[in-house]
Amino acid sequence: MAEVEYIKLRRSLLDLYQDFPLFCLASQDNYVLYKPSGTPLDQIIKKGELHPTLFIHQEDRIPSLQKIQGQFNDKLKDNIIGGETTLIKDTLCNLVGETLEEPRSGALNALPETIDIMMHGVSGNPEVLNALATVAFTDYTTIMHSVNVMALTMGFCYFYDYPDEDIRRLSLSALLHDVGKTEIPPDILKAERKLSAQEFAVMRTHTTIGADIIHSNDGIDTDVVRGAMEHHEKLDGSGYPNKIKDISEDGQLLGIIDCYEALTNEERLYRRAKSPFDTLGLLKDDLLAGKFSKIFFAKFCTSLL
Ligand SMILES: [Fe+2]
Ligand SMILES: [Fe+2]
Structure with missing residues (x-):
């Protein structure tokens, strides 16, 4: 299969590509330069006009992603200083969303800095983290789920005064726990119905793919x-x-927070979103069945109070 030479860009992020040449489609498979590198996009457009769909060349993909991650990390610092939870969440979702477009390129390496920025910004104010997990945007995606699990995990860690090293590791684990879903076919990942046994087997591979x-x-x-x-x-x-059965403490904690977050927020046709109270009730059934640690479950419930 021929490698894709030009990659379509998200319209909402176009302003971040000032330092890179961007292209548009003149006719089928004929890409022409729309904006040279170094030129801001607003110098190209005439008043009242919209940009066409824009593309970046494959060779600029990783350098532009690294640059954008840096810009988002800087923006996150400003958002945290500003204290607007919605803006913090928006920046985090954009940053994680862009990063997960190229998860095997070394792009994940920007995320430890993101975790450090969050830790630095919220360590004196851990309740911001639980609030962050409840800010909802219109579409619930793996990206938002991952950001929510990260916020709840970090909130849990601060609630119990975990050492910084553990907070760093657990928060990053939470942010990346479902990274393997980036390689699950969208028709399975986004299916708004019960999966067949075969499809579910594919879905389960997001764990081993994620580790890889x-x-x-x-x-x-x-x-x-x-x-x-x-x-x-x-x-x-x-x-x-x-x-x-011998699951690490990290794995046990993330398992509980992952279930809690998914059951609280996922709105699918086959399963309506549940209130936090109902969700904890559902997890309690699994707890009685011996699936979760009673200690971690009780500790997590307390951290939400
Ligand atoms: Fe998962
Ligand atoms: Fe998950």
């Missing part, structure tokens, strides 16, 4: 792999991918 993606980024602590590998394992051995 994390390993492919040299700048990520290998301990972070446990979150991706173990967040669907259950203490009674009924989980996946390996049906292990």
Whole structure:
């Protein structure tokens, strides 16, 4: 298969590509220069006109992504100083969304800095984190789920005064626990119906794929792999991918927070979103069945109060 030479850009982020040449389609497969590098987009457009769909050349993809991640990390610092939870969430979702477009390119290496910015910004104010997890935008995606799980996990860690090193590792694990979903076919990932047994088997591979993606980024602590590998394992051995009962503490904690977040916020045709109270009730059933740690469950409930 021929490599894609030009990559379509998200309209909402076009202003971030000032330093890169952008292209538009003149006719089928005929890309022409729309804006040279170094020129801001607003110097190109005439008043009242809209930009056409714009593309970047493949060779600029990774350098532009690194630049954009830096810009988003800077913006996140400003958002945190400003204290607007919605803006913090928006920047985080944009940053994670762009990063997950190229998860095997080394792009994940920008995320430890994002976690550090969050830690630096909210350590004196952990309740911001639970508030952050409840800010909802119109479409609920893996990206928003990952940001929410990260915020709840970081909030949990601050509630119990975890050491910085543990907060850093657990928060990054939470942000990346579902990174393997970037390689699950969209018709399975976005299916608004119950999956067939075969499709569910494919879906389950997001755990091992995620671990592989994390390993492919040299700048990520290998301990972070446990979150991706173990967040669907259950203490009674009924989980996946390996049906292990001896789950790490990171894996156990992320498993509870992941379920809580998904059940609270996921609005799918086959399963209506549930209130936090109902969700904790559902998790309690799994707890009685021996799937989750009673200690972590009780601690997590307390951290939400
Ligand atoms: Fe998952
Ligand atoms: Fe998840």
